[in-house]
Amino acid sequence: MTINRRHILQGLGAAFSLAGCAPPVRPLRVGSIVFPGYEPLFLARELGWLPADQVRLFELMSNTDTLRALAVGQLDAAQLTLDEFLTAVHDGVELRIVNVLDLSEGADAVLAHPRLPAGAPLAGKRIAVEESAAGAVMLTSFLQAQQLQPEQLQRIPSTLVESVELLRRGEVDLVVSAEPWITQLEGLGARRLFDSRAIPWRIVDVLAVRSDALPLHAGHLATALKAHFDALAHWQRQPEDAARRTAPRLQLPPKQVANALRGLRQPDAATARRWLSPGSPLLERTLTLQTVMLKAGLLRQPRELADLFDTRYLPT
Numbered sequence: 070m071t072i073n074r075r076h077i078l079q080g081l082g083a084a085f086s087l088a089g090c091a092p093p094v095r096p097l098r099v100g101s102i103v104f105p106g107y108e109p110l111f112l113a114r115e116l117g118w119l120p121a122d123q124v125r126l127f128e129l130m131s132n133t134d135t136l137r138a139l140a141v142g143q144l145d146a147a148q149l150t151l152d153e154f155l156t157a158v159h160d161g162v163e164l165r166i167v168n169v170l171d172l173s174e175g176a177d178a179v180l181a182h183p184r185l186p187a188g189a190p191l192a193g194k195r196i197a198v199e200e201s202a203a204g205a206v207m208l209t210s211f212l213q214a215q216q217l218q219p220e221q222l223q224r225i226p227s228t229l230v231e232s233v234e235l236l237r238r239g240e241v242d243l244v245v246s247a248e249p250w251i252t253q254l255e256g257l258g259a260r261r262l263f264d265s266r267a268i269p270w271r272i273v274d275v276l277a278v279r280s281d282a283l284p285l286h287a288g289h290l291a292t293a294l295k296a297h298f299d300a301l302a303h304w305q306r307q308p309e310d311a312a313r314r315t316a317p318r319l320q321l322p323p324k325q326v327a328n329a330l331r332g333l334r335q336p337d338a339a340t341a342r343r344w345l346s347p348g349s350p351l352l353e354r355t356l357t358l359q360t361v362m363l364k365a366g367l368l369r370q371p372r373e374l375a376d377l378f379d380t381r382y383l384p385t
Contacts, residue, residue: 096125097282097289100135100144103128105248105329106171106274107148108315109304113296115314116303123289124296128318131228132201139164145282146290151273152202152367155359158377159368163280165379168294169341169351173265173272175332176248177203179211183258185242191215194242195223197232202367203272206358207245209365210271211263233257249319249329265332270354271361283379290382298338298384338384345378352378 101107113119114126127144129135132153138144140162148170149157158164185194198204212219225241229250235241237257246254255261265272276297278290304311312326319329336344344351355374362368 094285094289096121096123097286097293098125098127098143098145099276099293100127100129100138100147102130102132102135102148103249103318103320104148104274105176105315105319105326106173106333106335108318109170109297109300109335110148110293111318112304112311112315113300116300118296118299119293124293130230131199132203136162139277139279142279144279145286146276146278146293149275149277150203151275151355152206152358152362154275154277155355155362155368156202157277159370159372164277164377165280165283166275166345166377167278167290167379167382168276168297169336169344170274170276170297171336172270172334173247173274173332174269174334175264175266176251176329177207177272177332178246178251178261178264179207180236180244180246180251180254180259181262182236182239182242183260184239187260191217191243192221193223195225195240196243196245197225197227197235197241198245199229199232200226202362203247204245205365205367206268206271206362207263207265209361210268211245214263214267248332249321249325251332252321252325252328270350271358273351273354278379287382291384294338294382295384301335301337342380342383345380345383347375 099110110119110126132149135147135149136153136157139147139157154164154166198208225235227235229246232244232246233250233253236244236254236259244254312323316323316326319326321329343349352375359368359371359374363371
């Protein structure tokens with residue numbers, strides 16, 4: 070069934086309108102796409118650790134949709150890549166990072182169709198890539214690694230879901246993808262040419278919250294963060310149960326869920342606090358990422374970033 074982005078956002082808006090009838094302090098509204106690193110909150114909801122009257126999760130088709138809903142106030146918070154966070158902030162959305170969800174260490178990749186011989190010239194090939202900041206960062210890094218100019222590849226805009234079918238039908242030669250779709254693509258015989266291990270700390274996932282939502286939802290946010298880390302602990306203690314519960318959302322057999330997580334480094338609360346504290350390496354990496362995005366034309370001008378990290382709501 071084809072899902073129309075306009076219908077998704079209209080339905081999201083309707084859900085938010087209904088929320089206006091709730092008690093004065095409505096639930097914290099958190100947006101997310103399907104991605105293994107974002108699953109702990111959904112697992113917490115499945116386990117009953119995320120009260121619906123405190124936190125409501127909304128799944129969207131792409132982070133482009135998530136950013137749009139966040140910008141207009143239909144969402145209070147969102148699970149995003151760090152580059153998408155920077156894009157939103159530079160577009161004037163006042164946000165704070167309150168948690169580091171994961172570092173991509175192979176969970177984002179460029180894959181080749183199995184018919185493309187190893188070492189074959191890539192100039193002129195068709196590459197499927199999502200119109201998102203993460204897609205742009207991966208594509209730019211891949212082009213640099215291959216010493217190619219952007220005009221040497223035929224860019225085919227697509228969502229991560231659509232790109233699997235494009236490769237299956239042989240309509241593209243290369244795909245910029247992320248888990249869990251990488252696992253699906255490798256199941257079709259696609260092979261990795263490049264992944265995020267080559268660009269450490271370049272793709273980081275965070276929980277970002279609108280600044281104007283923080284005073285109203287401090288308690289709800291603390292509940293959400295505790296649930297996130299409790300779910301991570303459950304995943305470590307009972308991986309088979311966690312895989313069974315998350316497999317339907319990831320559209321993978323339970324036995325393949327572990328593969329979808331293999332390229333992610335997911336910090337515990339103490340590590341997340343350390344990474345978000347003043348003087349941490351994450352701030353340096355964020356500044357470096359801002360510079361990369363400025364040079365690539367993804368951002369217009371630099372801005373101060375030191376005030377964008379907030380550790381107050383993390384569990385102690």
